[in-house]
Amino acid sequence: MEYDALLVLSFGGPEGPEEVMPFLENVTRGRGVPPERLAEVAEHYHHFGGVSPINALNRDIIAAVEAEFGRQAIELPVYFGNRNWHPMVEDTVARMRDDGVGAALAFPTSAWGGYSGCRQYDEDIVRARAAAGESAPRLVKLRQFFDHPLFIDAFADAIRAAVQRIPLDRRDRVRLVFTAHSIPVSADAAAGPPDDGGHLYGRQVVDAARLCAGATGFDDFDVVWQSRSGPPQVPWLEPDIVDHLEALSAKGIDAVVVCPVGFVSDHLEVIWDLDNEATEKAAELGMAFARAATPGTDPRFARMIAELVGEHLSGVAPRRLGTVPGYGCTTDGAPCVVGCCEPPRRRG
Template sequence: MTDTTPLVRSASDAAATGAPHIEVPVAYDAILLAGFGGPEGQDDVIPFLRNVTRGRGIPDERLEEVAHHYRHFGGISPINAQNRALKAAIEGELAARGIDLPVYWGNRNWAPYLEEAVQEAAGAGDTTLLAIATSAYSSYSSCRQYREDFARVLEATELVGTVTIDKVRQFFDHPGFVHAFTEGVRDAVAALIADGVAADRIQVLFSTHSIPTADAERSGPRDRDFGPGGAYAAQHEAVAAFVMANVRDEVPAAAQTDWELVYQSRSGPPSQPWLEPDVCDVIGELPDRGKDAVVIVPLGFVSDHMEVLWDLDTEAMEAAEEAGIRAVRTPTPGVDPAFVSGLVDLVVERLKGTPASARPHQTDLGPWFDVCRPACCENVRAGFKPAVSGLLP
């Protein structure tokens, strides 16, 4: 008996081949902007957190421990407003280039949901979709979970066989994404030096969301050894190294400025290993390292959402104040024109079938895959669920 199971679920004909990079043109009908979602009022906070933790059996009493971050800001996460702005910026860039593609926006965990976006697209006759997830790196929570949600949504809306969803490559080292971080670190270090802080007494901390160590180890394709933190840590390390190399070219004194990758926003039980060190713990150690100032770089984040506002702008800044050192937090890409242009460049890659050899990337790890490889970014607790935009499982 012949196995008729497709190599890639619900994919365009080109992506269904399973090739790592799709180097033939694909006539997409629309773009699907996929976000995490966030509450937009106090009454939304607990229902939103239930969505985020669905299937894990966490009681509301424990969710309320996290809810105070949102309640501090009136129960409103900035992420939805930021995605509205990003959607508008992408639409403007597409129009400026004469690219006639509508942009549908949906979230995994709060309204507007992905189901609504996919149904709206299908209702308009736009059935060949190219997704942009608002997450740049490879891991379960930042890539595969989006792909699983796409598969779940197609099943829930009964649009399997009608709608296909491909996904742009992870853009951690695309010039458009890296641009804002390079500029931010350069400006912060240069300003501190100009204000009399010795370059060797400045510490640059590149911060990203911590994830379970087991998930980190399984991030990226399984046939490559990325080191202890998997592709997730390796990608961040590579981008941070690129940023610092460029900053040192523009600010020669920064050659004496140390940097490291740190983590934030841990949410698992103490018994479960997560990536370390924690940003606040490291800040507390800086005076003993002879540092007078810290530059905090939200390298893992596309925009200033709750993990940036609370974990960095609130907790990390308080840690710096307690340590008696100066602290500067650099910008996220947000709707920086270079970032928006870069996202549209990723769309154009797939419209034109740009060869991998001609795709821009600023680390040796890129350009990343258009079609995720087998067993990429496994969640060891939940196992492999159906996912699109990647080879089985």
């Protein structure tokens, strides 16, 4: 298949105070999230003027990809569409159709397997193509990249830089802690092909953490979670990062570097949960604390995207470092494996 464009697919976020609640209602529709939890999360956005940084960060990534395409003579225009807020993917795919795009590659800004990180992007593609009608472009979603060497290298350098921000007299006892977005325990159990044992998301996060720790010389590390939402009676992956800092302090650990390995960019969950809540907790505990940067602004991230595109354009061999399976390459939203990463409510 020949390709005419690249579509960057992402989550979306409000860009003004009046957009916060409509955006959150889009995100949580049908999930039973209590109104008080929505109001609590809305305050996080209003703390930053009602603007999520995610759209601006994605536009920066797109600009870097366009520059990388120019260096590599890859002649593909780059489009941008979101699941939950403008520019909505339905509008973007309709514009691609009107621009004469017949087939495009799609890059989701999630490295992971699971429903919300992978399969739901397939559903976004199906919905957008249906809205665009019979002339909708074919869309081939790129594979998961949680263990791509360039992704790991960018995080490894960010960890090294964070360690340097710990006071010199504590660096020899730094505890390395990785975080990723928590999901319901049942959703993680359902993540992956039915015959692969589930828990694909959790296994991939741990594998990426292992690779980053190994690249930076840490023999031991922790994987914890952040940003949980939903009804309080539903179990989510634990422990939470703030609770974990308290547990570490109780063990006498007084220096921590946190790497948000589950996140591509410094969007709201990173700057609120880590740069505000976790940072404040560490200060309260008398703990030296530094947060590693996310890779979205690192030039290697754009190079990685170009390399993933090259796998389809010119047969570049996929590069992977991990031991956990990776999937995710789909055409027109068809699952890469039948029954893969379906929501728990759809599994018998």
